[in-house]
Amino acid sequence: MTEQQALEHINKLKQDLALHAHQYYDLDSPLISDAEYDALMQQLISLEKKFPQLITATSPSQKLLSKPAKTFKQITHLTPMLSLANVFSLEELNTFLERLDKQSDFLCFVLEPKIDGLAVSLIYENGHLVRAATRGNGKVGENILANVKNIASIPKTLPQSSELPEILDVRGEVYMSYQTFEELNNLQLEQGKPLFANPRNAAAGSLRQLDPQITRERNLQFFAYALATGSKAEHWQNLQFLKELGFPVNEHCQKLKAKKDIEQYIRDFQIQKVSLAYATDGVVLKVDSIAMQERLGFTGKDPKWAVAYKYPAEKSYTKLLDIIPSVGRSGNITPIAVLQPVLLSGSMVARASLHNFDNLFQKDIRIGDTVLVQKAGEIIPEVIEVDFKNRPNDSKIYELPDSCPSCYHPLIKLPGLVAYKCINSKCPAINQKSFEHFVSKQGMNIKGLGRSIIALLIENNLLHSPADIYQLSLEQIANLPGLGQKSAENLLAAIAESKQLDFANVLYALGIPHIGYKTATQLSIHFKSIDKLMTASKEDLQLISDIGEKITESILLYFANPENIVLIKKLQAAGLNFTVTKTTASPSNSKLLGKNIIFTGSLETLTREQAAKLASSFGANIVNSISKNTDIVVVGNKAGSKLKKAQDLGLKILNEEEFLNILK
Numbered sequence: 133m134t135e136q137q138a139l140e141h142i143n144k145l146k147q148d149l150a151l152h153a154h155q156y157y158d159l160d161s162p163l164i165s166d167a168e169y170d171a172l173m174q175q176l177i178s179l180e181k182k183f184p185q186l187i188t189a190t191s192p193s194q195k196l197l198s199k200p201a202k203t204f205k206q207i208t209h210l211t212p213m214l215s216l217a218n219v220f221s222l223e224e225l226n227t228f229l230e231r232l233d234k235q236s237d238f239l240c241f242v243l244e245p246k247i248d249g250l251a252v253s254l255i256y257e258n259g260h261l262v263r264a265a266t267r268g269n270g271k272v273g274e275n276i277l278a279n280v281k282n283i284a285s286i287p288k289t290l291p292q293s294s295e296l297p298e299i300l301d302v303r304g305e306v307y308m309s310y311q312t313f314e315e316l317n318n319l320q321l322e323q324g325k326p327l328f329a330n331p332r333n334a335a336a337g338s339l340r341q342l343d344p345q346i347t348r349e350r351n352l353q354f355f356a357y358a359l360a361t362g363s364k365a366e367h368w369q370n371l372q373f374l375k376e377l378g379f380p381v382n383e384h385c386q387k388l389k390a391k392k393d394i395e396q397y398i399r400d401f402q403i404q405k406v407s408l409a410y411a412t413d414g415v416v417l418k419v420d421s422i423a424m425q426e427r428l429g430f431t432g433k434d435p436k437w438a439v440a441y442k443y444p445a446e447k448s449y450t451k452l453l454d455i456i457p458s459v460g461r462s463g464n465i466t467p468i469a470v471l472q473p474v475l476l477s478g479s480m481v482a483r484a485s486l487h488n489f490d491n492l493f494q495k496d497i498r499i500g501d502t503v504l505v506q507k508a509g510e511i512i513p514e515v516i517e518v519d520f521k522n523r524p525n526d527s528k529i530y531e532l533p534d535s536c537p538s539c540y541h542p543l544i545k546l547p548g549l550v551a552y553k554c555i556n557s558k559c560p561a562i563n564q565k566s567f568e569h570f571v572s573k574q575g576m577n578i579k580g581l582g583r584s585i586i587a588l589l590i591e592n593n594l595l596h597s598p599a600d601i602y603q604l605s606l607e608q609i610a611n612l613p614g615l616g617q618k619s620a621e622n623l624l625a626a627i628a629e630s631k632q633l634d635f636a637n638v639l640y641a642l643g644i645p646h647i648g649y650k651t652a653t654q655l656s657i658h659f660k661s662i663d664k665l666m667t668a669s670k671e672d673l674q675l676i677s678d679i680g681e682k683i684t685e686s687i688l689l690y691f692a693n694p695e696n697i698v699l700i701k702k703l704q705a706a707g708l709n710f711t712v713t714k715t716t717a718s719p720s721n722s723k724l725l726g727k728n729i730i731f732t733g734s735l736e737t738l739t740r741e742q743a744a745k746l747a748s749s750f751g752a753n754i755v756n757s758i759s760k761n762t763d764i765v766v767v768g769n770k771a772g773s774k775l776k777k778a779q780d781l782g783l784k785i786l787n788e789e790e791f792l793n794i795l796k
């Protein structure tokens with residue numbers, strides 16, 4: 133990746149993060165899950181690590197994004213309200229611990245549940261609650277004293293004691309229990325008001341009410357987790373002191389030292405958290421000694437003495453209410469599970485993937501069953517298995533459809549698999565999905581052209597082929613229901629902007645079966661223009677690593693269809709990029725493209741996960757085991773048996789620095 137490309141990518145990530153932070157903090161209405169937000173932030177952090185010259189003071193990796201809302205009075209915090217860096221595996225946690233180990237051998241840690249609510253600072257003067265503020269941008273927050281006074285578990289006055297400092301700044305989390313959240317959403321439903329996505333948004337929405345009476349009715353709760361002024365020598369002592377003063381302190385906090393105990397706590401809490409009455413989104417690990425905390429300091433917005441451990445995936449049982457067939461972009465019909473809504477990784481899940489009919493029948497999943505559902509990071513929730521012990525007598529075996537649920541065209545059965553396909557080239561569902569793919573993030577990335585607007589434009593006869601997107605005019609769309617002048621203008625601007633995207637995006641957007649973004653990038657780099665790609669022979673195509681029989685055939689078939697050639701010509705005429713321009717990746721900066729790479733041992737500056745993400749952003753395939761097909765082995769400290777095997781096989785072995793160098 134060139135610096136120019138990194139800059140473009142970083143700018144794009146910053147824009148997305150700003151949008152999502154605004155939705156989350158200011159509007160209490162997130163568009164993506166926390167895990168998805170974390171993944172965007174991780175991408176930004178790893179790119180900035182690679183190109184430190186591109187880090188700016190205003191980057192969301194360096195600061196907290198939310199601006200204080202205008203309607204509340206602003207309050208400057210006595211000391212900044214910090215955020216926490218995340219780790220997503222025990223390995224990454226280990227890297228964090230090892231880094232601290234270098235500072236001192238005798239560190240103790242306090243482990244605490246990470247409560248999924250919103251941070252507040254409570255200021256007590258001579259034992260009286262005089263100020264309360266949200267985190268805001270970390271430096272300045274909103275004055276929410278009137279509302280906080282309506283939270284029963286927050287003490288308004290503290291017991292007088294000689295230990296009580298004049299000013300006490302208590303930090304903690306305001307949250308809503310699952311039960312209150314459910315009751316509130318039932319009420320919202322009855323009153324025809326929008327539902328809250330999760331308890332945290334409900335808590336935030338309830339605390340940032342201009343009418344404190346509403347906060348009172350919402351039954352919010354509080355856990356204190358730090359003392360920002362008036363601190364004792366150790367964080368653990370602070371927690372005990374807060375308890376004595378009458379603050380609720382979470383009962384699952386523990387002071388630990390040995391690495392194995394820390395890991396055990398994390399494993400145990402994963403089980404315990406399921407039966408808690410409130411949502412948690414991980415474990416916070418803090419250095420106990422306050423002197424040590426001060427010595428370690430911060431990087432940007434995150435303290436170096438604390439980290440949040442996030443659990444990888446969340447699973448839960450729920451009832452399978454129905455199975456419905458869904459039509460994909462290629463016409464393949466796949467089963468979708470309709471679920472009794474269940475809270476997973478902080479958001480309500482009502483639909484999940486059943487992958488394909490084979491999977492459905494192999495696992496003997498029936499309507500009415502209790503099923504285990506999993507949501508892992510950005511991945512769409514999926515049904516993993518049936519709880520057979522709880523199968524009701526009237527559970528129903530799913531009957532395969534014989535016609536397309538969208539156009540009622542008879543389905544064809546593909547050989548071998550329980551796979552069905554709609555082959556009606558005019559099928560509305562296929563059409564809709566093709567447009568969604570065309571404008572998706574890795575495709576033409578047209579913001580504002582979401583599912584419902586696409587449907588609206590199709591309904592109004594404005595979209596027949598993706599090329600029509602580039603012919604839309606303001607007169608045609610400004611008066612459509614639900615669009616309006618301003619959104620129409622924004623949409624046209626986003627469409628115009630998409631013409632700047634790379635050939636790889638365009639190639640991906642075309643939706644050639646089996647061509648994902650990675651393959652599209654490989655093809656664009658190799659052939660450099662659509663003309664060369666269109667005339668490539670089977671042999672030419674198979675010269676590229678990873679491109680096998682299936683992809684080759686798919687490409688040849690696509691370009692043999694005159695309709696597709698017409699589409700390409702129209703898109704070319706509209707000004708889309710069908711050649712590689714200077715700023716696109718070229719083989720000289722794509723040394724990892726298509727290479728099988730493995731990381732082993734602990735690296736110095738990157739976690740293995742970050743390194744893997746970085747390598748994959750350069751087109752490498754990350755593999756988990758070493759074989760003669762492995763191209764590159766990157767070794768860190770304590771690499772162990774994998775290093776030996778790599779040496780035995782005579783593979784290319786790099787250390788972290790050498791790995792980073794080849795990316796330059």
Ligand code: IVH
Nearest residue numbers: 214215216244245246247250251357416435
């Ligand atoms: S300590 C310097 N402890 O997590 C560290 N934060 O991602 C500041 N949170 O803004 C926070 N439970 O809203 C800390 N036991 C806990 C927490 C906790 C939840 C939240 C808090 C913070 C966010 C950072």
